Amino acid sequence: MVFSGAVFPEKIFGLLAGLYLLMRVAAVDIGSNAIRLLVSSIIRYNEKDTIKNLEYIRFPLRLGQDVFSRGRISEETEEKFIKLMSAYKQLLDLYEVIAYRACATSALREAENGAMIATRVFEQTGLPLEIISGEEEAELINMALFKFIDEKSYLHVDVGGGSTELNLYVDKKKIASESFRIGSVRNMENGKFPDEWLKLDFWIHEHVSKELYPVTAIGTGGNINKLYELATVKSKKNKSLSLAELHHVHTYISQMSVEERIHQLMLNPDRADVIVPASRIYLHVMQMAKAKKIVVPDLGLKDGIIQSQYLKVKNQIPNYHSPN
Numbered sequence: 181m182v183f184s185g186a187v188f189p190e191k192i193f194g195l196l197a198g199l200y201l202l203m204r205v206a207a208v209d210i211g212s213n214a215i216r217l218l219v220s221s222i223i224r225y226n227e228k229d230t231i232k233n234l235e236y237i238r239f240p241l242r243l244g245q246d247v248f249s250r251g252r253i254s255e256e257t258e259e260k261f262i263k264l265m266s267a268y269k270q271l272l273d274l275y276e277v278i279a280y281r282a283c284a285t286s287a288l289r290e291a292e293n294g295a296m297i298a299t300r301v302f303e304q305t306g307l308p309l310e311i312i313s314g315e316e317e318a319e320l321i322n323m324a325l326f327k328f329i330d331e332k333s334y335l336h337v338d339v340g341g342g343s344t345e346l347n348l349y350v351d352k353k354k355i356a357s358e359s360f361r362i363g364s365v366r367n368m369e370n371g372k373f374p375d376e377w378l379k380l381d382f383w384i385h386e387h388v389s390k391e392l393y394p395v396t397a398i399g400t401g402g403n404i405n406k407l408y409e410l411a412t413v414k415s416k417k418n419k420s421l422s423l424a425e426l427h428h429v430h431t432y433i434s435q436m437s438v439e440e441r442i443h444q445l446m447l448n449p450d451r452a453d454v455i456v457p458a459s460r461i462y463l464h465v466m467q468m469a470k471a472k473k474i475v476v477p478d479l480g481l482k483d484g485i486i487q488s489q490y491l492k493v494k495n496q497i498p499n500y501h502s503p504n
Contacts, residue, residue: 204277205493207482208307210284211481212247213450215243218236218482219271219272221234222490237268238402241261241264242341242365243257244286247294251291252293265301266307283481285342320484321479329398333394335347335397335471337461345360358380361376396474397466400479403459406447406451407426411428423472427463433445
């Protein structure tokens with residue numbers, strides 16, 4: 181966690197009677213397909229804290245395209261990445277963010293020049309960048325996920341550009357977790373990775389036993405949110421898709437060209453080409469686990485980072501009183 185030079189909670193100021201802005205925290209999620217910045221305000225009302233998202237930016241810089249095809253990030257992409265990190269750092273300063281964390285996942289993790297680029301980012305922008313493991317990535321996402329989990333059996337499926345994380349929950353406890361080198365950009369660039377698919381299938385067979393049925397999937401990642409929107413089932417009380425509904429939308433978009441997805445479905449170009457390989461991963465996991473439904477809570481790594489920064493600030497700053 182990084183504490184910036186911003187004001188600390190001792191200097192909170194009133195917005196309305198009984199309503200106060202305590203601080204701002206932020207997350208930088210450096211993925212394989214896009215890089216996200218989320219700035220959130222911590223608002224206190226009647227002694228209770230609420231996290232309110234203030235600014236969200238998603239920039240389509242595809243680090244994974246270089247890494248998964250060449251093993252390293254190209255000079256051209258590196259220069260764009262440095263400029264983007266500089267812009268994000270300036271926004272963190274302008275918003276007077278008190279604590280933030282910038283986390284890079286599979287693309288920088290696997291790039292032979294990833295560590296060097298992270299060092300250069302800090303030297304040129306002042307933004308400390310952490311290259312985290314798949315396990316830590318899953319743990320951070322899970323921090324934002326717990327409120328969607330009850331005593332039933334859940335299989336969390338997080339599909340990113342370069343990796344897929346699976347987490348199995350039973351009775352509100354995580355009992356198994358694994359990261360796989362399967363992702364929307366990776367599969368588009370380098371094919372199907374049969375050994376890694378076999379590893380994933382074996383993990384599901386080993387951990388998702390009949391005693392846990394029925395299992396409900398929970399899907400995170402930008403592609404599952406877009407698949408939900410395309411399925412046109414927003415009238416549902418709970419934000420979820422059945423296996424049949426997901427299969428239907430997958431078949432529908434698979435029959436379209438990338439250009440048709442952009443112009444007819446109004447998808448961004450960096451979403452239009454990866455959404456089909458991503459949907460295959462979600463479908464495959466659901467079928468293997470015999471999950472008939474997938475819940476789509478619309479959260480990801482950035483939300484877990486925000487939650488972790490809020491909790492750490494609350495625990496580390498003197499005279500900060502926790503909500504009841």
